[in-house]
Amino acid sequence: xxxxxxxxxxxxxxxxxxxxxxxxxxxxxxxxxxxxxxxxxxxxxxxxxxxxxxxxxxxxxxxxxxxxxxxxxxxxxxxxxxxxxxxxxxxxxxxxxxxxxxxxxxxxxxxxxxxxxxxxxxxxxxxxxxxxxxxxxxxxxxxxxxxxxxxxxxxxxxxxxxxxxxxxxxxxxxxxxxxxxxxxxxxxxxxxxxx
Amino acid sequence: xxxxxxxxxxxxxxxxxxxxxxxxxxxxxxxxxxxxxxxxxxxxxxxxxxxxxxxxxxxxxxxxxxxxxxxxxxxxxxxxxxxxxxxxxxxxxxxxxxxxxxxxxxxxxxxxxxxxxxxxxxxxxxxxxxxxxxxxxxxxxxxxxxxxxxxxxxxxxxxxxxxxxxxxxxxxxxxxxxxxxxxxxxxxxxxxxxxxxxxxxxxxxxxxxxxxxxxxxxxxxxxxxxxxxxxxxxxxxxxxxxxxxxxxxxxxxxxxxxxxxxxxxxxxxxxxxxxxxxxxxxxxxxxxxxxxxxxxxxxxxxxxxxxxxxxxxxxxxxxxxxxxx
Numbered sequence: 001x002x003x004x005x006x007x008x009x010x011x012x013x014x015x016x017x018x019x020x021x022x023x024x025x026x027x028x029x030x031x032x033x034x035x036x037x038x039x040x041x042x043x044x045x046x047x048x049x050x051x052x053x054x055x056x057x058x059x060x061x062x063x064x065x066x067x068x069x070x071x072x073x074x075x076x077x078x079x080x081x082x083x084x085x086x087x088x089x090x091x092x093x094x095x096x097x098x099x100x101x102x103x104x105x106x107x108x109x110x111x112x113x114x115x116x117x118x119x120x121x122x123x124x125x126x127x128x129x130x131x132x133x134x135x136x137x138x139x140x141x142x143x144x145x146x147x148x149x150x151x152x153x154x155x156x157x158x159x160x161x162x163x164x165x166x167x168x169x170x171x172x173x174x175x176x177x178x179x180x181x182x183x184x185x186x187x188x189x190x191x192x193x194x195x
Numbered sequence: 196x197x198x199x200x201x202x203x204x205x206x207x208x209x210x211x212x213x214x215x216x217x218x219x220x221x222x223x224x225x226x227x228x229x230x231x232x233x234x235x236x237x238x239x240x241x242x243x244x245x246x247x248x249x250x251x252x253x254x255x256x257x258x259x260x261x262x263x264x265x266x267x268x269x270x271x272x273x274x275x276x277x278x279x280x281x282x283x284x285x286x287x288x289x290x291x292x293x294x295x296x297x298x299x300x301x302x303x304x305x306x307x308x309x310x311x312x313x314x315x316x317x318x319x320x321x322x323x324x325x326x327x328x329x330x331x332x333x334x335x336x337x338x339x340x341x342x343x344x345x346x347x348x349x350x351x352x353x354x355x356x357x358x359x360x361x362x363x364x365x366x367x368x369x370x371x372x373x374x375x376x377x378x379x380x381x382x383x384x385x386x387x388x389x390x391x392x393x394x395x396x397x398x399x400x401x402x403x404x405x406x407x408x409x410x411x412x413x414x415x416x417x418x419x420x421x422x423x424x425x426x427x428x429x430x431x432x433x434x435x436x437x438x439x440x441x442x443x444x445x446x447x448x449x450x451x452x453x454x455x456x457x458x459x460x461x462x463x464x465x466x467x468x469x470x471x472x473x474x475x476x477x478x479x480x481x482x483x484x485x486x487x488x489x490x491x492x493x494x495x496x497x498x499x500x501x502x503x504x505x506x507x508x509x510x511x512x513x514x515x516x517x518x519x520x
Contacts, residue, residue, distance in 0.1 A: 071243040071244070072243065072244060072245070076508075081207070081504050081506075081507035082507075083202035083224070083227075083228070084227075084231040084232070085231070087234070116244065120238065120242075120243065
């Protein structure tokens with residue numbers, strides 16, 4: 001991978017999202033009882049986008065919201081208190097199918113925290129996971145139900161998903177960092193995704 | 196909602212001893228964090244595991260029920276363990292010095308001390324003995340920072356940005372740690388503050404506080420966005436500061452007639468516990484404009500936010516910035 005390789009263009013992301021929407025509908029036998037919860041921060045616009053696509057296909061409005069997992073992380077102690085984001089869940093999730101939406105699946109720790117966060121909100125009938133990119137290197141037994149793109153990466157690679165609402169464009173880019181020249185982590189590398 | 200710019204910018208908190216130590220970003224970071232923690236308390240399962248394994252010691256050297264319960268609940272909702280240490284029935288009543296009490300807590304490995312004391316400056320002194328975060332839950336006549344934060348939070352929820360808003364503080368300002376913290380917090384957020392008090396209950400050198408002082412309550416009420424009534428603190432009144440409770444109620448108390456002079460959407464606030472019939476009449480305390488019970492509810496969320504910001508970072512491990520998505 002060359003430094004800053006573009007893995008997916010905006011058009012590629014659009015195609016992937018359409019496929020993921022179809023997959024979700026197929027797996028759920030329709031759009032009924034679905035609730036899409038985007039994990040802060042880039043999962044949120046993705047969830048909104050998938051909900052819109054499902055509505056276009058099925059003609060049923062799909063509730064979607066945002067989930068902040070910061071308070072449920074197991075690695076808070078090793079870094080300063082992170083600013084919290086909003087959790088907003090538009091409907092009672094009891095008995096529904098909650099679809100967690102995230103940009104990149106990496107270690108799996110974010111998803112573990114998300115499962116805890118969801119169980120504080122209610123008792124869904126089932127929880128599914130959709131990610132735009134699965135880059136491997138899992139530290140926990142977590143698997144996504146629907147994956148936009150499987151992307152084999154080296155541990156130190158930086159994979160970034162760009163979404164229009166936050167970054168001004170859609171896409172997936174990789175910033176390769178050679179192990180021996182890896183810079184110290186920048187103080188603000190929120191966008192270096194390590195899911 | 197993205198996290199507030201203030202929360203991103205604010206310098207980390209190490210202790211919460213006085214509003215004076217904070218800048219506007221830090222105050223806004225606490226208020227924005229509170230906003231995001233408030234819904235947790237309203238859920239059926241009203242706790243989060245964030246501070247699991249942390250030990251918070253409530254060191255209450257002066258009587259307090261509501262503040263201690265509020266801190267207790269706040270810590271429990273964040274899943275911290277809570278030790279309550281009060282002066283009565285403890286080693287303090289056996290004559291142990293403040294320093295030895297502090298060193299004992301340190302040796303027991305507490306992660307944070309919430310301290311209430313009748314002596315101004317006790318939390319500061321404690322912070323010199325201990326490395327763990329110290330949270331001031333009220334010290335003497337000096338400061339009560341979490342009360343001021345919950346008050347400005349409550350105001351902000353109703354009024355939005357407090358810049359240019361007019362807050363009228365009424366009553367015993369001289370003995371009030373709430374007033375000191377309140378004025379500093381309001382001024383950081385750009386609000387205008389007018390104090391109305393019997394001359395005997397105004398602090399000396401009040402000119403330095405950056406507030407206006409009015410003699411007549413009736414005259415300032417029509418332009419108030421918030422009327423904040425301080426408690427008449429009989430226990431701190433060693434001398435005669437005013438002739439009688441009835442006299443106080445007549446000249447400085449908030450009653451239905453005075454409420455009718457205010458804007459219809461004025462906020463009536465009180466830090467509690469109230470002396471009904473002295474600084475506030477029962478009908479005003481129970482009126483639609485009164486947000487006194489809301490202040491209590493918000494107080495838990497504010498204290499959760501303070502504990503989060505003081506404790507969730509562990510030690511200052513600023514190098515580990517690997518961030519999860």
